[in-house]
Amino acid sequence: MYLTKEKKAEIFAKHGESATNTGSSEGQIALFTFRINHLTEHLKRNRKDYNTERSLVKLVGKRRNLLDYLIKTDIVRYREIIKELGIRK
Known part of the structure; x- marks a missing residue:
């Protein structure tokens, strides 16, 4: 399993x-990004997998x-997480 x-x-x-604080916004955003x-890599190999x-x-919408x-x-935390994960707006 990948995760x-x-x-x-x-x-x-x-x-x-912390590792136990799974409800923080930054942690959830990082998990969704992973x-x-x-x-995305799976869909590059399997183009017709419409369920994926x-x-x-749906994941992109949640993120x-x-x-x-x-x-x-908190705009400062937003800018930090965007830069750290390399998410483009």
């Missing part, structure tokens, strides 16, 4: 406040909603 418990904990430890990158394509679009929330609440 193990250890990998998830590592993502939340790096981008969130999953989006994985699905739908899942990818966008979290980023919109973050930009309204």
Whole structure:
């Protein structure tokens, strides 16, 4: 499996406040970005996998909603996470 418990904990430890704080906006955005990158690579190999394509679009929308929330609440944290993950607006 591409996303193990250890990998998830590592993502939340790096981008969130701690490995156990899985509800932080930055941690969720980082996790969604990891999953989006994985699905993008999968779709490059399997062009006709429409279920995965739908899942990818839903994930991008969820990440966008979290980023919109973050930009309204704390613009500095938003700019940091955008730069750190290499997300383009």
